[in-house]
Amino acid sequence: MNKYDVAIAGAGVAGCHAARNLARMGRSVVLIDRRETSGLGHDWWDNVNMGIYDEVGLPAPEPPELLQGNINFKVFPPGQKTFSFVADTAGKMNVDRKMLAARQLRYAVEAGVRFMEKTAALAPVVENDRVVGMLARAADGSKIDIRASITIDATGISGALRQHSSAKYGFSKYISRSEMFVTHREIHKDDARERESRVVFGINNGVQWIHREQPGMADFFAGFINFPGRPRPRDIVAGLLAATPDVKPNLLRGGYGAPIPVRRGFDSFVADGFVLCGDSACQCNPIDGSGVGSSLRAATIAARVIHSALENGRTDVEALWPYNAEYKRLQDASFAQLHALQMFLVSQPKKLLDILLGRGIIKPRDFWGTGKAKQESALGRIIKMMKMIDNPSFIFKLVDGMSTAKKANELYMQFPEKHDPAEFEKWRRGVNQLFATIPPALDAPAEMK
Ligand SMILES: Cc1cc2nc3c(=O)[nH]c(=O)nc-3n(C[C@H](O)[C@H](O)[C@H](O)COP(=O)(O)OP(=O)(O)OC[C@H]3O[C@@H](n4cnc5c(N)ncnc54)[C@H](O)[C@@H]3O)c2cc1C
Incomplete structure (x- = not known):
């Protein structure tokens, strides 16, 4: 049984960035993901504020990872009767999530992180009310016991480790239906000359869009609060596609959805020996569901605080608390x-x-x-x-x-x-x-x- 300074479940935006930063500070880090390496990242692009990369010390993306089309769309209210205005998206650019994921993982591994693909976190290992590692299922189906001074749950909305935690810490096991978007996204071939992007805010208590800024591609999305009886986001996207006669169905990317938490962050992100980061801590914008920038921000703070706690031989809530306090002020407010x-x-x-x-x-x-x-x-x-x-x-x-x-x-x-x-x-x-x-x-x- 290996023992690490830090064990991280989830090699997404938050997990990779925390892993890389901790390894660069000299910590021994293991990072696991249930997917294989080529499956990391979403099969689409995300709109991210370009200022964040400098702030968190991650080299900014460059083409082709950085997409070139200007983000320029008309916004409609839910009734869709009146066109509202052209959105002002200064400073935001689209980044290819597959390429970003590959680059982030490469940086982490280059910094000395041990990465284990196809390895699913099952539960935290708890001794004397303190998390001392995690139980995982390896690619060959065997169970492995990974021990670490600090364990991070960065498994996204599933919160694979969080689900087994005690309510006393200030985070919930599950995220309620009224606090998450269900989504579906399809990117189709688009050869039309006249192309208008439109975003409808507030529809079904969520958002739907047709983005056509990327050359040759039309991006259809529906995401909203998951009340029973609502149409499925997949069906709404099919309706949007059918209502756009100059785009013939020809799926290039996406074709699936993923839930997004749309609530403020949990009251606390730390327990003894345990830290939540990214979507698993609900660190997403509760209105539009964007979370790349905030997850990077949280991972940066968490890594710094964890390193400093370990320097002082500490792994307890008190030593990890500055992560809560700094993130709450910087972002969660x-x-x-x-x-x-x-x-x-x-x-x-x-x-x-x-x-x-x-x-x-x-x-x-x-x-x-x-x-x-x-x-x-x-x-x-x-x-x-x-x-x-x-x-x-x-x-x-x-x-x-x-x-x-x-x-x-x-x-x-x-x-x-x-x-x-x-x-x-x-x-x-x-x-x-x-x-x-x-x-x-x-x-x-x-x-x-
Ligand atoms: C349709 C859609 C559109 C979005 N658009 C934007 C946007 O335009 N801009 C923006 O900023 N954000 C956007 N987001 C949100 C953004 O993708 C997330 O906020 C961000 O990815 C959160 O990063 P994370 O590291 O917390 O989680 P993730 O990136 O989801 O990574 C979690 C990782 O954990 C792994 N994992 C899960 N369970 C386990 C387990 N049991 N064991 C091991 N590994 C596990 C997963 O395989 C995954 O690799 C969008 C999300 C969706 C779904």
Whole structure:
């Protein structure tokens, strides 16, 4: 039985980046993934803010990994009657997820990480209430016991190790249906000359798009909150394709979906000897589901904090807490704000979103980042546009929803700096109370309200 400083389950965006950084700091690291190497990464491209690569010390992608088409699309509100506006996507570029995955894994292995493909994490190994490694199934079907001072669950939304953890730590075993998008994506051959990209926000409490910026390719997507009785995202994509007569079905990439968590991060990402990172910790933008940048950010902080804890001979919650505190302020405060806004919007009649998006009062850019300046500019726009609104009660509701979202941001900025169970409980209570004031989604089935 080998013992490592750090064992990481999941060689995705978060797992590979944490592994590489830890190995570069001199740590012994094992990284496992249930897929084979060639199966890593999604078979499509993702829209990522280019500033993130420098911030986290990952060389920026270059063509062909960096796709060249300008991101330029029209945004429609859920009613789709009025075209809203052309989205402002400055600073964001599409990156090929297969190539990014291969490059990230190569960097990790070059840094000294031991990678085991086709090896599935089954459960954490727990001794005296402390995670001391993980049990995994190797490619040949045998069970292996991997021991490590710290174990990271970076298995994406499945949270293969998280599922077996104790609720007392501040993260849930499972992510509820109302807190995840189900998705489907198909990229077809597209020879048309006139090509318009359109994104519909808010439809089915989610988003659907036809992106046609990439030469020769049309990208169809549907993703939304998974309420029972909803059509399948696969069927919605088939409908979008059928309604686009100048694209004949000819699948080039994708052809499948994957769930995306769309809630704020868990209250805590650490336990004794154990760390969550990436989608497994719900570190995704709760409105548009983007999580590459935030997963890289989280992995960078986690690796630094883990290294420093190990330097001091520590693996306990207290020593790992700075990862919680730094990520909450840097990223999760924004995401908590967006989660509150998302919950508010789905609790309102669709007509409200039609008005807000259709008249440019809320712009998708408000959903991509938050912070004080954005919040104020959105509120400023509301006040300016008040005269245009026929139903003033909408305005009051909106101001109420936005101020709850702002309070969520403020609460996250007050996340306890040090691990103090009483302070943490107080903070959690405050968060739960605030989110409990937001009404349930208007069209949620009764049992989910
Ligand atoms: C359709 C779709 C579109 C998206 N578009 C964007 C976008 O435009 N921009 C953006 O920023 N983000 C986007 N995202 C989100 C982004 O893909 C994720 O946030 C990001 O991949 C999270 O990284 P991760 O490392 O946490 O998880 P993943 O990248 O999912 O990696 C998890 C890894 O864990 C492995 N694994 C799972 N279970 C086990 C197990 N039991 N044992 C071992 N290994 C296991 C998996 O094989 C996988 O390799 C999109 C997601 C989807 C589904």
